[in-house]
Amino acid sequence: MMKVLSKFTARPAMDGDGVNIKRVADFLNTRFDPYLMIDELKSNDQQDFIGGFPAHPHRGIETFTYILKGGFEHRDQLSNVKAIRSGDVQWMSTGSGVVHSEMPLADANDGLHGFQIWLNMPAKDKMRPAIYQDTTENPNPIVSNASGATLKALAGNWQFAEASEVIEASIQGLAGKGAIADVTVTAKGEARVDLSAHQSVSAYIYQGELEYMDAKGEQLIAKEGQLLMIEPDANTHIKAGNKAAGILLLAGSPIKEEIVHMGPFVMNTQAEINQAIDDYQQGRFGEIV
Numbered sequence: 001m002m003k004v005l006s007k008f009t010a011r012p013a014m015d016g017d018g019v020n021i022k023r024v025a026d027f028l029n030t031r032f033d034p035y036l037m038i039d040e041l042k043s044n045d046q047q048d049f050i051g052g053f054p055a056h057p058h059r060g061i062e063t064f065t066y067i068l069k070g071g072f073e074h075r076d077q078l079s080n081v082k083a084i085r086s087g088d089v090q091w092m093s094t095g096s097g098v099v100h101s102e103m104p105l106a107d108a109n110d111g112l113h114g115f116q117i118w119l120n121m122p123a124k125d126k127m128r129p130a131i132y133q134d135t136t137e138n139p140n141p142i143v144s145n146a147s148g149a150t151l152k153a154l155a156g157n158w159q160f161a162e163a164s165e166v167i168e169a170s171i172q173g174l175a176g177k178g179a180i181a182d183v184t185v186t187a188k189g190e191a192r193v194d195l196s197a198h199q200s201v202s203a204y205i206y207q208g209e210l211e212y213m214d215a216k217g218e219q220l221i222a223k224e225g226q227l228l229m230i231e232p233d234a235n236t237h238i239k240a241g242n243k244a245a246g247i248l249l250l251a252g253s254p255i256k257e258e259i260v261h262m263g264p265f266v267m268n269t270q271a272e273i274n275q276a277i278d279d280y281q282q283g284r285f286g287e288i289v
Contacts, residue, residue, distance in 0.1 A: 001213040002203075002238055003231040006031075010040060010204075010225045016102075017051025024204070024227045025118075027261035031229070033254035034176025036061065036118040036266065038204055038227065044111035052103035057285050058094040059276045060126040060266040062119040062175050065090040065102075066154055066182070066248075068206075070112030076100035077286035080132050089140060089154050091171050093121065093131040097276075097285040115206075115248065121175045122255050123268045131173075138170035140182075148189025149238070152182040156251070161192035161235045176252040183247050185210075185240040195232035198251035203228045203238070207246035211239045 010022035025037035041049055052072065065072075071085035076092075077099045084090050085105070092098055104112060144150045145160055153169035156179025174180075179198065185191060187208075195201050203210070204227045212228060213219055221241050222228055230236065232251070260267055265276040279285060 001211065001219060002228075002236055004212045004214055004222070004228045005231055006229045007222065008227045010038070010227065013039070015039065016053035019051055019053065020048040022225055027259065027266070030120070030254075030259065032202060032250075033200065033256065034119050034178055034252045035202070035250055036120050038248075038250070039116045040204075040206060040225075041115070042113045042206070046104075049104055049112050053101060054103070055099055055101045055288050056264055057097060057099045057280045058092070058264045059097045060094065060121055060272075062091065062093045062121060062178075064117040064119065064155065064174070064180060065114065066117075066180075067114040070110065070114070071105040072102040072114075073105055074100060074102055075288050076132070077288055078130060078132055079289055082134055082136060084134060084136070087139065088135050089171060090134040091132075091155065091174070093125075093173075093175065095121070095125065095128040095130045097279065098130045099285045099288055101288060117180065117250065118266075119175045119178050119252070120255055120257075120259060120266055123257055125175065126267060126272075133171050135170055140169060141167050143167050145191055147191065148186035148240075149191030150184045151191065151193070154180040154182060156180065159194045161194045174252070176255050178250070178252040180251070181249045183238060183249055185238060185245045187240055187242055187244045189244070190237065190239040193236050193238060193249070194234050195236045195251060196234040198232050199253045201230050201232040201236070201249065201251045203230055204248040204250065205245060206248065208243035209241035210245050210247065211241050
């Protein structure tokens with residue numbers, strides 16, 4: 001049974017132009033290192049997301065967006081204009097600076113369900129040029145097992161413990177050796193995933209429930225909206241409870257650097273934050289075309 005080291009619950013929050021989300025974040029103790037934040041946007045009511053995320057900057061982080069339903073139109077100062085729809089992933093390693101907007105697609109009128117994940121960047125990379133990738137032309141590879149589980153590789157490499165085949169996502173090179181997968185499991189279904197290559201792994205439950213074992217060896221149930229920090233090994237056992245489960249697996253290696261956070265900027269010192277604010281205010285980030 002999957003061993004859980006600690007558990008966190010997503011809290012209601014608001015971002016952008018009045019967009020309602022659920023958030024798990026830690027910008028102080030970096031308990032999720034290299035991850036900083038997971039935002040889940042899930043609503044069938046347009047009023048929860050219609051305002052979208054108008055133009056705003058980033059520096060020093062990577063943003064990773066994954067859409068399950070509906071979609072956004074992305075625009076940035078690098079001349080990228082893309083519709084990110086159901087099943088798509090978008091990754092921006094913002095480095096020294098990105099200005100972008102994310103607005104709901106006009107035809108996404110049946111609701112929206114998606115995630116934006118922030119990863120910290122190591123100090124040596126925070127001021128390098130930005131990198132942009134998405135999977136609109138390179139769909140995420142998917143593999144299933146015989147026990148009711150399906151794994152979609154969103155970033156990095158993944159492998160079922162009983163399989164010899166390594167599933168390589170089209171997006172590679174995330175900060176902190178980050179790897180992200182979407183795993184769905186039928187009710188009482190299970191999967192065994194090889195996580196031995198990673199120092200830190202967490203599982204965010206966006207649907208249903210998972211069975212797990214706590215540090216005392218007691219078997220418990222984790223539910224939708226909870227993030228589990230799990231012990232990675234070569235045969236990590238993921239098992240759904242009485243309800244089918246959908247989870248995001250977030251794996252990586254801690255960067256272990258002090259950070260200073262202010263809004264969309266995550267740097268290593270207050271002086272670097274002040275410089276980021278000045279650079280943005282002086283127009284050095286550029287403008288969306």
